[in-house]
Each structure stands twice: as structure tokens, then as C-alpha cells.
Amino acid sequence: MKKQFIRLLWALSGSLVAISLALWVTKAASPLLLASLGGTTLFLFALSTAPAAQPRAVFGAHLISSLIGVIAFQVFGDAFWVNVLAVVVTIGALLLARCVHPPAGANPLIMIQAHATLIHLGLTVLVGVAILFIVAVVWSRLGTGGKKYPVSWTQPSPPSLNWGVWAD
Secondary structure (H helix, E strand, O other), X not given: OHHHHXXXXXXXXXXXXXXXXXXXXXXXXXXXXXOHHHHHHHHHHHXXXXXXXXXXXXXXXXXXXXXXXXXXXXXHOOOHHHHHHHHHHHHHHHHHHOEOOHHHHHHHHHHHHOOOOHHHHHHHHHHHXXXXXXXXXXXXXXXXXXXOOOOOOOOOEOOOOOOOOOOO
């Protein structure tokens, strides 16, 4: 029980450092522009061995989903149907690319509502994700007894093409 409590405190401390740095460095006009990074922080510091927490999923999903949101807004605007279509396209793209990271599923909606441009993709999303990632890598090496993050640089998420929808 004592080890679990120490691990919990370590995960919470890392989360505090990571999300604070991401919000401070990106100086996002609104923290809502980085809302999906809250979920990413949870994955990187509490579920760090999950396939969805590995770099391929984290970076790939955030960049793909944000790009889809930016393109959807730039081409079609911010109508209701654009939001719906962008989320559905994102789900398909992430499954096909095998880089599913659930928090990134919110990115198309965030980008559309923020009226984001490609600049937001680099200055906000990529920088924010990179900061969380770097802190997670360093934090996992400072702690004792846990697995080092990342477990695998290229592990696909989901691990198989089954997608959990149909039985094999």
C-alpha cells in the first residue's frame, strides 16, 4: 500500500510539472486549446505502458487529429456537420494509421471551435505534446521501481487490426 501511495504521488507530481510547463510555454490564449493534453497527461503519467501512451500514438494522434480539425475548419467553416464529420474522419484515420490516443479524439472539435490555423498545429499542439513527452521520459528515469517511458517508440495502437469491434 505504501508503494502505491508513493507511486501515486510521483505520478501526480510529474503530471503537475508536465501540464504546467505545457500551458506556460505555449502561452495558449485559452487553456481549452490544449484541453486534450489533460488526457494525454493522464496516459503518460498513470498509464505509461499502454499502447495508446507510446510516442507513435501520442504524437501521431495529436498531429493527425489536429490537422483534420484545422483543414475541416479552413475548408468548411464551423458548422455542426463539420464538427461531426471531422471527428468521424479522425477516428477512421487514427484506426488506419494505428496510432489511437483517445484524448486526441477531442482535437478536431477543439481546432474547429478555436478557428485554428496550421500555426496552431506547430506552436500549440506539437510544442505542448513534446513538453509532456519530454517530462514523462525524464520523470520516469528519476523515479525508482517503475518502467522507463517509453516502453516502445513504434508500438501500434491498437496492437492489432481487430479494433475490438468484431470477434476474430
